[in-house]
Amino acid sequence: MASLSGRLKAVAKMRAIKAAMWVLAGLGTATLVAVAGLALTFIPAKLDLPAVDVGDLPPASPPAGMSISALPTGTYGSPAALTYRGGSWSDVRHLAATAILVRHPKGDLLIDTGFGRNIDDHMRLIPPMQRTPQIKGLPAIDQLAAGGVHPGDIAAIIPTHSHWDHISGVDDFHGVPVMETAAGRHWINSKPKGSEVINSFRDINYKSYEFDGGPYLGFPRSHDLFGDGSVVIVPASAHTPDSVIVFVSLPSGDRYALVGDLVFQMEGIEIPAEKPWLLRWLIGENAIEMHRDIALVRAIREKFPQVHLVPAHDSLSFGTIPVFPASAP
Numbered sequence: 001m002a003s004l005s006g007r008l009k010a011v012a013k014m015r016a017i018k019a020a021m022w023v024l025a026g027l028g029t030a031t032l033v034a035v036a037g038l039a040l041t042f043i044p045a046k047l048d049l050p051a052v053d054v055g056d057l058p059p060a061s062p063p064a065g066m067s068i069s070a071l072p073t074g075t076y077g078s079p080a081a082l083t084y085r086g087g088s089w090s091d092v093r094h095l096a097a098t099a100i101l102v103r104h105p106k107g108d109l110l111i112d113t114g115f116g117r118n119i120d121d122h123m124r125l126i127p128p129m130q131r132t133p134q135i136k137g138l139p140a141i142d143q144l145a146a147g148g149v150h151p152g153d154i155a156a157i158i159p160t161h162s163h164w165d166h167i168s169g170v171d172d173f174h175g176v177p178v179m180e181t182a183a184g185r186h187w188i189n190s191k192p193k194g195s196e197v198i199n200s201f202r203d204i205n206y207k208s209y210e211f212d213g214g215p216y217l218g219f220p221r222s223h224d225l226f227g228d229g230s231v232v233i234v235p236a237s238a239h240t241p242d243s244v245i246v247f248v249s250l251p252s253g254d255r256y257a258l259v260g261d262l263v264f265q266m267e268g269i270e271i272p273a274e275k276p277w278l279l280r281w282l283i284g285e286n287a288i289e290m291h292r293d294i295a296l297v298r299a300i301r302e303k304f305p306q307v308h309l310v311p312a313h314d315s316l317s318f319g320t321i322p323v324f325p326a327s328a329p
Contacts, residue, residue: 049272054217060249062228068248069103071110071323073098074097074134080265083267084265085273085277098312110169110173112158112159112167113159116170116171119136155177158246162180162194164196178206183237219236222234238289239290254328259312266314272298308320
């Protein structure tokens with residue numbers, strides 16, 4: 001009996017070992033399949049865009065004396081593979097963190113603020129996996145001061161959205177109105193991932209506005225800030241619920257579309273290609289809205305070459321805008 005009991009225990013032990021091996025093999029296979037599936041989301045794939053109609057170029061009457069300038073506040077590195085689907089892992093891009101100064105007789109504006117004076121403190125607020133080494137430049141507030149422009153001279157800040165690399169400098173412009181819609185404020189106040197930095201600021205002077213105008217270049221609603229067509233904001237909520245695109249029209253006839261993070265690099269529009277799935281999933285982007293908005297800005301570029309598209313992190317795209325104190329009228 002003892003011998004039989006021992007044999008039964010040995011058989012049971014062998015079966016348990018085999019079962020464990022099968023489980024481990026299954027887990028290994030599942031892991032390999034998952035890794036392979038994830039790798040496939042980085043291979044080149046041209047985005048199939050919906051058909052869109054951008055209509056006619058809206059009229060604009062930008063006043064004499066209006067101009068635009070770039071305020072580069074630094075960069076951070078990223079493989080191109082993490083900026084658009086099909087990018088190379090060995091191609092390191094220097095992603096821009098640049099503020100835009102628009103000077104207008106009715107009030108000067110900052111569109112985004114880039115890295116502020118306290119960027120190191122702000123980086124500690126975001127999840128570790130999102131922290132990237134930066135090459136820091138001079139904060140926008142200090143560049144402006146060197147050129148004789150002070151916070152009281154800025155009528156408003158218009159963030160293309162409220163992620164850290166667009167609003168770090170808001171912390172330097174105490175009291176300057178920050179323009180947000182009710183929907184944008186609601187998203188910020190709900191404290192989602194990505195809003196850690198802006199929610200760390202105290203006493204932000206929010207200035208509410210609504211998309212009270214009609215269609216603009218295919219976007220269904222708009223807000224004409226000065227009533228002359230020179231600065232027009234449209235909703236583009238695919239990246240984050242508070243994301244916008246800002247169109248700037250100059251006296252020279254040149255126009256700019258500051259598209260924020262609709263795409264990270266111009267390849268997203270030129271190929272076209274979306275961001276890799278992992279990035280879109282982590283950010284929580286709306287794919288349907290993203291594809292529509294990429295289709296719109298791509299169609300605008302093709303139909304109206306005088307409209308310069310500027311993704312917020314494409315350093316080369318900012319080359320069309322003079323660096324402050326120089327400006328383009």
